[in-house]
Amino acid sequence: MVEANPIETVHRSCPICEASCGLKLEVDRNANKVLSIRGDEADPRSQGYVCPKSQAMKAIHEDPDRIRHPLRRTEDGFEEISWEEALDEVGKRLKEIRDAHGPDAIGSYIGNPTGHNFGAMLYTAFFMEALGSYRAFNGGSVDQFPKNISCSLLYGDPWLFPIPDIDRTDFLVILGANPLVSQGSLLSAPNTKARFHAHREKGGKIIVIDPRRTETAEAADAHLFIKPGSDAFLLFAFVHVLFEENLVAPGRLEEFVHGIDRVRELAEPFAPEQVAEATGISADAIRSLVRDFSTAEHAVLYGRFGTCTQEFGTLTSWLVDVVNMLTGNFDRPGGLMFARAATGQTEPVAVPNPEMAYGENRSAVRGVPVIDKQMPVAVMAEEIDSAGEDRVRGFITIAGNPILSTPNGERLGKAFEQLDFMVAIDIYLNETTRHADIILPTTTHLEHSNYDFLFSTTSVRNMARFSPQVFEADPNTRHHWQLLLEVAARMNGIPWETLDDMMLAGMLATFLGKPDTAGEELSPEQVREKISDERGPERLLDLMLRAGPHGDGFDDDAEGLSLKKLAEIPHALDLGPLEPRLPALLRTPNRCINLVSPMLAKDTERLLAARDGYGRRNELVLVGRRQLNNMNSWLHNLKPLAKGKARCTLLIHPIDAERVGLPAAGGLVCIQSRTGKLEVQAEVSDEIMPGVVSLPHGYGHGVKGTKLSVASSLQPGVNTNLLADEMLIDELSGTSVLCGIPVQVSVA
Numbered sequence: 001m002v003e004a005n006p007i008e009t010v011h012r013s014c015p016i017c018e019a020s021c022g023l024k025l026e027v028d029r030n031a032n033k034v035l036s037i038r039g040d041e042a043d044p045r046s047q048g049y050v051c052p053k054s055q056a057m058k059a060i061h062e063d064p065d066r067i068r069h070p071l072r073r074t075e076d077g078f079e080e081i082s083w084e085e086a087l088d089e090v091g092k093r094l095k096e097i098r099d100a101h102g103p104d105a106i107g108s109y110i111g112n113p114t115g116h117n118f119g120a121m122l123y124t125a126f127f128m129e130a131l132g133s134y135r136a137f138n139g140g141s142v143d144q145f146p147k148n149i150s151c152s153l154l155y156g157d158p159w160l161f162p163i164p165d166i167d168r169t170d171f172l173v174i175l176g177a178n179p180l181v182s183q184g185s186l187l188s189a190p191n192t193k194a195r196f197h198a199h200r201e202k203g204g205k206i207i208v209i210d211p212r213r214t215e216t217a218e219a220a221d222a223h224l225f226i227k228p229g230s231d232a233f234l235l236f237a238f239v240h241v242l243f244e245e246n247l248v249a250p251g252r253l254e255e256f257v258h259g260i261d262r263v264r265e266l267a268e269p270f271a272p273e274q275v276a277e278a279t280g281i282s283a284d285a286i287r288s289l290v291r292d293f294s295t296a297e298h299a300v301l302y303g304r305f306g307t308c309t310q311e312f313g314t315l316t317s318w319l320v321d322v323v324n325m326l327t328g329n330f331d332r333p334g335g336l337m338f339a340r341a342a343t344g345q346t347e348p349v350a351v352p353n354p355e356m357a358y359g360e361n362r363s364a365v366r367g368v369p370v371i372d373k374q375m376p377v378a379v380m381a382e383e384i385d386s387a388g389e390d391r392v393r394g395f396i397t398i399a400g401n402p403i404l405s406t407p408n409g410e411r412l413g414k415a416f417e418q419l420d421f422m423v424a425i426d427i428y429l430n431e432t433t434r435h436a437d438i439i440l441p442t443t444t445h446l447e448h449s450n451y452d453f454l455f456s457t458t459s460v461r462n463m464a465r466f467s468p469q470v471f472e473a474d475p476n477t478r479h480h481w482q483l484l485l486e487v488a489a490r491m492n493g494i495p496w497e498t499l500d501d502m503m504l505a506g507m508l509a510t511f512l513g514k515p516d517t518a519g520e521e522l523s524p525e526q527v528r529e530k531i532s533d534e535r536g537p538e539r540l541l542d543l544m545l546r547a548g549p550h551g552d553g554f555d556d557d558a559e560g561l562s563l564k565k566l567a568e569i570p571h572a573l574d575l576g577p578l579e580p581r582l583p584a585l586l587r588t589p590n591r592c593i594n595l596v597s598p599m600l601a602k603d604t605e606r607l608l609a610a611r612d613g614y615g616r617r618n619e620l621v622l623v624g625r626r627q628l629n630n631m632n633s634w635l636h637n638l639k640p641l642a643k644g645k646a647r648c649t650l651l652i653h654p655i656d657a658e659r660v661g662l663p664a665a666g667g668l669v670c671i672q673s674r675t676g677k678l679e680v681q682a683e684v685s686d687e688i689m690p691g692v693v694s695l696p697h698g699y700g701h702g703v704k705g706t707k708l709s710v711a712s713s714l715q716p717g718v719n720t721n722l723l724a725d726e727m728l729i730d731e732l733s734g735t736s737v738l739c740g741i742p743v744q745v746s747v748a
């Protein structure tokens with residue numbers, strides 16, 4: 001319940017990016033207004049730091065374009081309808097499709113904001129299970145899927161991510177990531193700039209490898225340009241030198257890491273001299289990088305977005321971890337480490353997981369494997385428009401705008417128009433939701449509580465953080481969890497409360513009985529009596545905290561965490577530095593890290609076959625770029641973040657500008673790929689390497705039928721995903737190539 005004080009200070013974490021900075025908000029509850037948002041100096045993680053996006057919660061809460069009633073599409077546009085009517089219609093139409101054509105005839109896309117909303121995330125996962133369709137797409141399968149696969153192969157779980165311990169390392173190599181702008185991805189580290197400054201003050205070194213001299217590269221000791229898509233060549237060369245110069249030193253990892261000799265064999269054909277042309281990095285530079293890395297007391301190689309969204313993304317994601325392991329910089333301070341979440345999802349399990357199922361289910365058109373119940377977004381449109389009788393006929397989007405976020409958005413938009421029925425759970429009438437038959441609006445951040453569930457598993461220090469609800473929910477909206485249960489209930493003809501009971505039973509089974517946690521010895525029946533009867537995510541959070549590694553074991557008098565105790569702490573709770581956790585944490589069938597699986601060995605052959613041709617490519621290729629005021633496509637309608645000069649510009653190197661006849665002052669250019677053609681303002685700059693051009697993503701507003709007045713007028717930009725070719729993928733994961741799309745550029 002929200003208390004009735006008129007103006008007061010509340011503390012929450014920022015739900016916009018993984019850093020989860022601590023915020024201090026002045027709010028007037030009577031007026032339903034946020035008066036100010038500032039950084040919380042007392043927050044042990046962020047210590048007062050915030051970026052401009054910290055203002056987003058207020059701007060979203062007050063946005064006049066936000067949808068506040070269920071909407072139904074008519075021939076004349078959208079009309080408001082009642083909740084009963086909307087939910088009945090959604091349940092009925094989805095049920096009809098499922099009954100007539102099976103569960104796989106319903107596709108879904110879950111957008112990135114879901115991961116920043118604890119309740120939405122838990123209940124979306126449950127809803128997807130209940131739906132039972134293997135056509136499940138999400139924001140993670142745009143840019144993270146190769147890492148999920150690599151983690152599944154190496155650690156037995158796609159969600160066990162090793163995190164770079166950037167605060168305690170001496171030598172940090174960053175590949176395909178720009179943490180000064182992103183504040184970390186699969187790395188939650190507020191105020192990366194201050195952390196890097198402190199690191200260098202202590203004599204630490206930072207090397208950035210990227211096709212663009214990014215903001216992070218500017219702050220680093222050295223920057224190496226690398227040709228987009230060639231990271232796997234570089235990393236195999238790294239491994240080659242480690243073996244050649246006897247620098248392999250895994251230390252205690254040797255006890256449970258198998259296959260080191262096989263890695264040596266695979267790396268044999270990738271000497272630095274043999275990959276220099278493909279990568280654009282000289283053999284000398286590669287060798288010196290390897291020597292510096294290997295001789296540093298604590299070193300860590302961190303790879304992110306760019307390493308996943310390329311032709312050999314899975315191999316690259318795997319090799320990042322292999323390099324850290326071979327040099328002994330894994331599961332020890334200053335290297336790659338695993339966080340320990342207070343909610344227990346990163347605890348050792350009593351029974352290991354079976355081997356990753358690869359290709360048991362495949363997409364209908366291209367036969368791309370479904371892994372961990374996820375399907376890559378590259379096949380989303382074709383599963384709707386080209387799968388014949390087996391096609392997707394109904395579709396659900398949850399807080400996602402895939403027309404701006406996934407490859408070949410134009411084809412996807414046309415495919416959505418062929419659906420029998422589409423529902424969007426969203427707060428905006430945007431480029432995607434305008435295709436929906438029904439839009440169900442949800443509450444926004446300040447109208448529900450939150451817990452940094454996902455980011456406590458990627459945090460650079462262990463932490464727990466609860467954020468209270470600030471305002472009463474708008475009476476015409478529903479929480480994600482409520483409406484997902486209501487839709488599923490209508491599809492199955494049962495009360496939503498029954499589904500919620502099933503959800504609780506599943507959580508009890510998952511989170512009790514973990515070795516060395518507070519819930520190890522407790523039965524579901526005992527715990528059921530100790531937690532609240534109030535439905536929704538908070539009692540599930542209480543269950544996880546109390547059963548978790550820091551929990552009170554459901555004993556009110558014991559020390560240890562419960563939701564009640566955590567809610568009394570206004571800032572993040574620091575639970576200490578990351579600690580070594582292997583081999584106990586491993587969930588592979590043999591409880592070991594098996595370095596080389598057959599699929600990776602086979603893909604190395606594909607890499608080798610590509611090696612010599614790679615360096616001879618002379619076409620221009622497109623990469624993306626992260627911007628401080630953006631979070632994918634979801635903050636563009638917020639005035640505080642949209643003001644300023646147009647940001648959606650193409651970066652082009654002076655040599656390439658001259659080649660296409662573009663003056664040094666820049667100007668309008670036409671950029672074209674196999675899938676699309678755009679006109680965009682170009683900026684000539686040597687921050688991008690020759691042969692590469694860069695466009696940010698998430699733009700392309702001003703489309704008829706949308707209601708995004710700020711985005712459309714202040715920062716419309718162009719949709720770079722019209723150029724992203726859905727046929728260009730990393731073969732192992734099916735992830736689209738977003739770093740290295742072949743394009744032609746001409747003066748418009």
Ligand code: SF4
Pocket residue numbers: 014015016017018019020021049050051052053054183190191
């Ligand atoms: S860095 Fe991320 S979490 Fe911190 S204020 Fe900015 S958007 Fe919010």
